Amino acid sequence: MQDMSVQGVRAVQQQSRAAEQQPSEGETKPTPPTEEAEEEKTLVEMIQEAQEKAKNQRETLKLSKGNTRYGDAPLEAYARLARAKTNAEVNITSGFARRRIAQFKTALRMDSENAARIKSAISQLQKAVSRGEKKKRELVRERLEERRKEKSEAAEERMKQEIRRRRAQRMIREAGYLREAKVADRLSTQLTATQVELRQQAQDLAGENAVSLECAVQQYTETAAAPMAAVGPAISVQG
Numbered sequence: 238m239q240d241m242s243v244q245g246v247r248a249v250q251q252q253s254r255a256a257e258q259q260p261s262e263g264e265t266k267p268t269p270p271t272e273e274a275e276e277e278k279t280l281v282e283m284i285q286e287a288q289e290k291a292k293n294q295r296e297t298l299k300l301s302k303g304n305t306r307y308g309d310a311p312l313e314a315y316a317r318l319a320r321a322k323t324n325a326e327v328n329i330t331s332g333f334a335r336r337r338i339a340q341f342k343t344a345l346r347m348d349s350e351n352a353a354r355i356k357s358a359i360s361q362l363q364k365a366v367s368r369g370e371k372k373k374r375e376l377v378r379e380r381l382e383e384r385r386k387e388k389s390e391a392a393e394e395r396m397k398q399e400i401r402r403r404r405a406q407r408m409i410r411e412a413g414y415l416r417e418a419k420v421a422d423r424l425s426t427q428l429t430a431t432q433v434e435l436r437q438q439a440q441d442l443a444g445e446n447a448v449s450l451e452c453a454v455q456q457y458t459e460t461a462a463a464p465m466a467a468v469g470p471a472i473s474v475q476g
Contacts, residue, residue, distance in 0.1 A: 307354045337362050
């Protein structure tokens with residue numbers, strides 16, 4: 238279209254020059270170029286310069302677009318997502334991906350030659366955003382599991398302490414049982430010895446009492462017989 242416009246301008250310029258070269262009635266000398274012809278020449282030159290500038294800009298833009306690596310943005314987004322350890326870091330990565338999506342949507346309207354690459358990059362960045370949301374949920378779940386594990390470990394430690402305490406108390410009780418058995422045996426031995434001693438003492442006392450009783454009877458008998466022996470034989474009075 239631009240070439241056709243240039244050709245039209247050139248045709249108009251040639252027609253104007255031919256009209257100027259034809260002698261008018263009553264004139265034999267050609268007329269000099271007028272100011273309008275000079276203005277038309279300047280206009281054509283301006284159009285040509287504008288076309289050259291536009292062509293150069295298109296070539297420059299084409300080169301710059303050809304050097305653009307649209308696939309680097311998804312790689313960077315996924316690398317940041319892999320390094321993220323907290324929800325805040327994931328949000329920063331999602332913000333980076335959303336900014337690149339907006340830029341690539343603008344580039345899609347300007348760089349039609351790389352439309353497929355741009356659309357692929359946009360799709361990967363959108364997936365990075367959705368996967369970032371998934372990672373945030375996973376991080377929350379992991380923190381809950383860690384807290385639950387810490388609580389279970391604390392409960393397990395308390396249980397172990399309780400078991401150790403009960404075992405110590407059981408060992409103390411069992412040692413007490415042993416001491417109690419030893420004391421009971423000692424007491425029973427002493428009691429038995431005391432009982433034997435008392436029984437022996439009782440038997441000894443019983444024997445001594447029997448001897449004393451016999452002695453007493455004997456002494457009484459002897460004492461009773463002594464006065465009867467002192468009395469003489471009876472005197473008969475019969476004559």
